[in-house]
Amino acid sequence: MIEIRDVSKAFGDNVVLEKVSLSIDEGEIFGLIGVSGAGKSTLLRCINRLEPIDGGSILVDGVDVASLHKEGLRDLRRNIGMVFQQFSLMDRKSVYDNVYFPLRCRGDRKADADGKIREILDLVGLTDKIDSRPNELSGGQKQRVAIARALVSKPRFLLCDEATSALDPNITETVLDLLKEINRELGLTIIVVTHEIAVMKSVCTKMGLLSAGRLKAVGSVEHFFLKNPGLLGEFMSDAGGRLSPVPGYMTIRVIQPDQAAGTLLPELAISTGIAFGIVSGGIDRYRDTIAGAFNLRVKAEDIPRLTAELKARGAEWMEI
Amino acid sequence: MYQYDFSDLLVRVIIPGLADTFIMLFVSAVTCGALGFVVALVLVTTDPRGLRPNPLVNRTVSGLVSLLWALPYIVLAISLLPITRMVVGTSIGVWAGIFAITFAAFPLIARLLENSFKEVNPSLIEAARSLGATDTQITFRVIVAESVPSVVSQSTLGWISLLHYTTTAGLIGAGGLGAVALTYGYQNFNDRVMYGTVLILVVIVALIQLGGNALYRWIK
Numbered sequence: 033m034i035e036i037r038d039v040s041k042a043f044g045d046n047v048v049l050e051k052v053s054l055s056i057d058e059g060e061i062f063g064l065i066g067v068s069g070a071g072k073s074t075l076l077r078c079i080n081r082l083e084p085i086d087g088g089s090i091l092v093d094g095v096d097v098a099s100l101h102k103e104g105l106r107d108l109r110r111n112i113g114m115v116f117q118q119f120s121l122m123d124r125k126s127v128y129d130n131v132y133f134p135l136r137c138r139g140d141r142k143a144d145a146d147g148k149i150r151e152i153l154d155l156v157g158l159t160d161k162i163d164s165r166p167n168e169l170s171g172g173q174k175q176r177v178a179i180a181r182a183l184v185s186k187p188r189f190l191l192c193d194e195a196t197s198a199l200d201p202n203i204t205e206t207v208l209d210l211l212k213e214i215n216r217e218l219g220l221t222i223i224v225v226t227h228e229i230a231v232m233k234s235v236c237t238k239m240g241l242l243s244a245g246r247l248k249a250v251g252s253v254e255h256f257f258l259k260n261p262g263l264l265g266e267f268m269s270d271a272g273g274r275l276s277p278v279p280g281y282m283t284i285r286v287i288q289p290d291q292a293a294g295t296l297l298p299e300l301a302i303s304t305g306i307a308f309g310i311v312s313g314g315i316d317r318y319r320d321t322i323a324g325a326f327n328l329r330v331k332a333e334d335i336p337r338l339t340a341e342l343k344a345r346g347a348e349w350m351e352i
Numbered sequence: 353m354y355q356y357d358f359s360d361l362l363v364r365v366i367i368p369g370l371a372d373t374f375i376m377l378f379v380s381a382v383t384c385g386a387l388g389f390v391v392a393l394v395l396v397t398t399d400p401r402g403l404r405p406n407p408l409v410n411r412t413v414s415g416l417v418s419l420l421w422a423l424p425y426i427v428l429a430i431s432l433l434p435i436t437r438m439v440v441g442t443s444i445g446v447w448a449g450i451f452a453i454t455f456a457a458f459p460l461i462a463r464l465l466e467n468s469f470k471e472v473n474p475s476l477i478e479a480a481r482s483l484g485a486t487d488t489q490i491t492f493r494v495i496v497a498e499s500v501p502s503v504v505s506q507s508t509l510g511w512i513s514l515l516h517y518t519t520t521a522g523l524i525g526a527g528g529l530g531a532v533a534l535t536y537g538y539q540n541f542n543d544r545v546m547y548g549t550v551l552i553l554v555v556i557v558a559l560i561q562l563g564g565n566a567l568y569r570w571i572k
Contacts, residue, residue, distance in 0.1 A: 107484070186483070
């Protein structure tokens with residue numbers, strides 16, 4: 033578990049983080065989101081103390097990160113793998129030697145490390161590239177090597193700093209699938225820093241929104257995308273999906289719970305006989321569930337009947 | 353003007369001169385390389401963006417390096433003479449030359465190595481820190497290891513500069529091809545010796561350049 037308490041950080045006069053408090057539970061894939069310059073990468077670097085903090089405290093499994101000295105700090109870092117946007121692989125070393133690096137630094141001999149290296153390269157699907165140099169690999173493969181390197185010392189946490197931002201969308205998907213697999217099979221707690229909507233939707237269990245160094249909101253992915261799309265206004269142009277009001281009509285937002293068939297709206301119209309307009313919305317996949325939210329334009333006098341029906345069907349709604 | 357027999361000159365002057373030049377070149381490469389390497393590591397490590405920033409050490413060492421670098425070689429070598437005499441026992445000959453060359457040329461080698469070390473992508477260093485590497489491990493296994501191609505490509509410049517120093521050292525008593533060109537060529541009005549040494553130096557420079565390029569391609 034990672035507890036971030038009132039963390040502040042400034043580079044000179046430039047305040048990057050201001051009293052950020054956050055706790056990340058075991059086994060979560062936590063998305064730290066925000067536009068560039070919001071402080072999310074800095075916060076990530078504070079967790080394994082690549083950056084020292086100016087105020088507050090960070091506890092990793094109850095240990096105050098700031099209290100650690102040399103050996104303790106290195107142990108902490110070995111327990112927290114990290115993956116970077118630009119892969120940060122050593123170009124002059126083979127895939128195998130890149131993955132061996134953290135074990136070598138720990139003092140493991142190659143003969144002892146060999147099994148672990150091969151096992152982890154098998155997990156990321158790069159067994160056939162073991163002797164390649166990084167510049168012979170594609171971006172997605174390089175990031176897999178970096179993930180293998182971060183995981184080879186069997187950490188319990190993994191920090192991903194815009195790990196997929198330099199990749200093509202379809203490659204991004206495969207790397208995200210790998211992260212989900214790692215989370216599920218190794219039980220790793222993963223913290224993902226990203227500004228990509230697709231990443232948030234497809235892997236995160238929880239998200240925290242940073243804006244100008246402050247934590248603006250924390251919650252489940254559904255909380256952000258379905259119930260409070262306005263929060264993500266910085267990322268999505270059509271977050272609110274609001275049109276200019278029409279006299280006599282109201283707009284309500286209906287949250288469709290996990291319902292693979294997606295037939296809530298037509299059922300609603302048929303059973304109530306109310307005609308409503310769909311202003312915006314859609315159904316999407318959030319991690320492993322399918323859910324949707326729609327903004328509906330309804331005649332004011334029909335609202336009570338429609339909402340009664342929504343209640344009966346267990347769907348949430350709100351006026352917007 | 354006395355005309356020497358050329359084959360006599362070749363065997364008794366030019367070839368020994370060439371041998372002296374090579375001794376000075378290789379030994380000063382080792383001394384300058386070692387000293388330059390240590391100084392470059394100190395500069396990179398204490399740099400404001402280095403692993404252990406230390407402005408005082410950084411500025412002092414950097415200032416000394418720049419000072420030695422700024423002095424013309426002849427002036428530096430002559431002003432070092434008392435120390436050379438104390439350390440080497442004499443102020444002339446190959447070893448006195450090497451002593452002076454070391455002081456004159458290690459700043460260049462240090463700067464060349466420092467530049468190569470600084471070219472290493474900072475994100476590699478950050479990644480190594482995140483993986484639990486110590487500062488010493490980062491210095492040698494990341495910074496030094498990853499800058500090898502750059503060091504090799506810069507080193508041709510270093511070798512050629514050292515060759516310049518060895519020939520200049522010949523003018524103040526160190527022997528070698530510089531002394532041959534000066535004494536037997538220039539002061540004796542012997543064009544064959546004069547331009548013969550020029551030719552030999554051109555060949556050495558070309559070999560250094562070709563060797564450096566080949567090594568760079570092989571190592572990269």
